[in-house]
Amino acid sequence: MSNHKHLSLFALTWPIFIETLLYMLMGSADTLMLSHYSDQAVAAVGVANQIIFLVIVMFDFVAMGTAILVAQYIGAKDVKNTREVALASISANFFFSFFLSAILLLFGKQLLYAMKLPDELLDEAYSYLAIVGGFLFVQALMMTAGAILKSHGYTRDTMYITVGMNILHIIGNYISIFGPFGLPVLGVKGVAISTTISRIIALIAIFFLLAKRTNLIPSLSRFAYLPMHHIRSLLKIGIPAAGENLAYNTAQMVITYFITWMGTEALTAKIYTQNLIMFVFLFGIAVGQGTQILVGYFVGAKQYEQAYARCLKSLYSAISISIAMAFTCYLLAEPLLSFFTHNKEIIEMGKTLLLLTILLEPGRSFNLVIISSLRAAGDVQFPVYMGIASMWGVSVALSYILGIYFGLGLIGIWISFIADEWLRGLFMLWRWRSKAWCHKSLVQFPVGTT
Incomplete structure (x- = not known):
């Protein structure tokens, strides 16, 4: 081992x-x-x-x-x-x-x-x-x-x-x-x-x-x-996580459907922009997974203070790098988007979305890092309930209200993404700081048991 x-x-x-x-x-x-x-x-x-x-x-x-x-x-x-x-x-x-x-x-x-x-x-x-x-x-x-x-x-x-x-x-x-x-x-x-x-x-x-x-x-x-007791523990973690992923993917499908109402150029700009920012939040995904492993070690050893500090240190790193990478993408927006298209309207739309992404990505970092840490500690229910409520109640609802009803188009959609990520992220930070996760570990026995 x-x-x-x-x-x-x-x-x-x-x-x-x-x-x-x-x-x-x-x-x-x-x-x-x-x-x-x-x-x-x-x-x-x-x-x-x-x-x-x-x-x-x-x-x-x-x-x-x-x-x-x-x-x-x-x-x-x-x-x-x-x-x-x-x-x-x-x-x-x-x-x-x-x-x-x-x-x-x-x-x-x-x-x-x-x-x-x-x-x-x-x-x-x-x-x-x-x-x-x-x-x-x-x-x-x-x-x-x-x-x-x-x-x-x-x-x-x-x-x-x-x-x-x-x-x-x-x-x-x-x-x-x-x-x-x-x-x-x-x-x-x-x-x-x-x-x-x-x-x-x-x-x-x-x-x-x-x-x-x-x-x-x-x-x-x-x-x-x-052994059924281990299978139950696997399902206790895995099924809520799968439910959260399903809620996110279906919400994104509905939002994409809204964007189709805005026309082909809007849909194309959204796809090209998300292809670029994929490389920004990829770092957050990696940090979240690495932190999940370390927090799992600390929680299993009942070293809760070390787990608490590790998550927050990872969060600060993820936020700093995501801001730097998002800002770099914005500065290079024109040449990067020109790699996909020469349509000036799509490029200008993409540049605006990349500017808004500087606000979006730090919020996403909260969720990628802290949700992974909460899961590692066995606190799997709270992120799911909060996620479903925010993805549908904020992201989907605001996408329609701002993007369609008020006619803000993709800018409205991106504002809804920002609101969703930051709202969820701040609730996740509150949950982590509350330390309610300290007693949710699925490993319940004295350290050193073999």
Whole structure:
């Protein structure tokens, strides 16, 4: 087991930053490479991925609960329960993901019909969905094993695996789409096979490192190991977190629907601007995840003052860097936006939104860091209730009132984002300072128990 006392936030965070960045960039790789094959292929894979991404979110709640519980047990120096939670989470996500993978394989065509997919796209979309979706349990196992490694402090290992997986994926895509050396061009089916093979190789690598770093060796006989008290703890953390993510994504869908009323240029400006600010809040995501691991250690060891101070130090760092990065984006707004478009109106609109982003991102930092810390401490209900109330009562409501009713357009939408992030953020800060989370740890036993 790792000696967490020697882990710094920076050592945990920078590999998470690189790994998350790679996942975001690779989300565009298939689209860019398939665009050289055919526009229909891009559309087919895009629709299939909407279903796949929704299923992956459902796997993530087990991985999130795993990361927090393992960190708490490591902090409590409880080797037995650390191993039990890790095995239980791998088993639970395997059975759950295998069931969902089978549904995608058997009923993928019906799901695509339900999405009103045009007939000319159906065959390619189903080909991709059947291959990638049918093996999606591999991704679920990777996410769970990765969460266990990260909680032990081995964030570099998961980063290296992600780098290797993405290199294999790009090579496979190139062979499938361009057919070098006289090889057959497989198109969408080849991209799906490339995705699946790269994930299988990455899963083998991550299980090898899991055994090497933690002496945890998952086997077929252990997949049936499901102690219900650990499963209940995983669900107690994971389900509220999944509910919060679902509330956020559905709220964003409604707001995007409002923006479609404003016209194509407004929608385009929003997409381009969010593509840029994605790299701003990526740092906050990484700091939040790194802080979550450290706070989990401290809470498991019942070192509440250290947990309290760690969260606030991380918050100040995230706010400072997010302001600096947002300000830099604004200063470089014209050349950055010109990379996407030469439409002057879209560029001017984007510049205004990037100026407002200087106010938006510090508020988002509160939520990315403090919510992760509250979850790590076992305080999972408050962020969900506050999040749903603010996302819908402030963000969605103000988007309509300011953006549509008062005709402020995207400026009104961005003001609603700012109000939502800051309101939630300040409530989260109040909650953290109240220390109500101190007695919500899911690890209830004296330090040193083994």
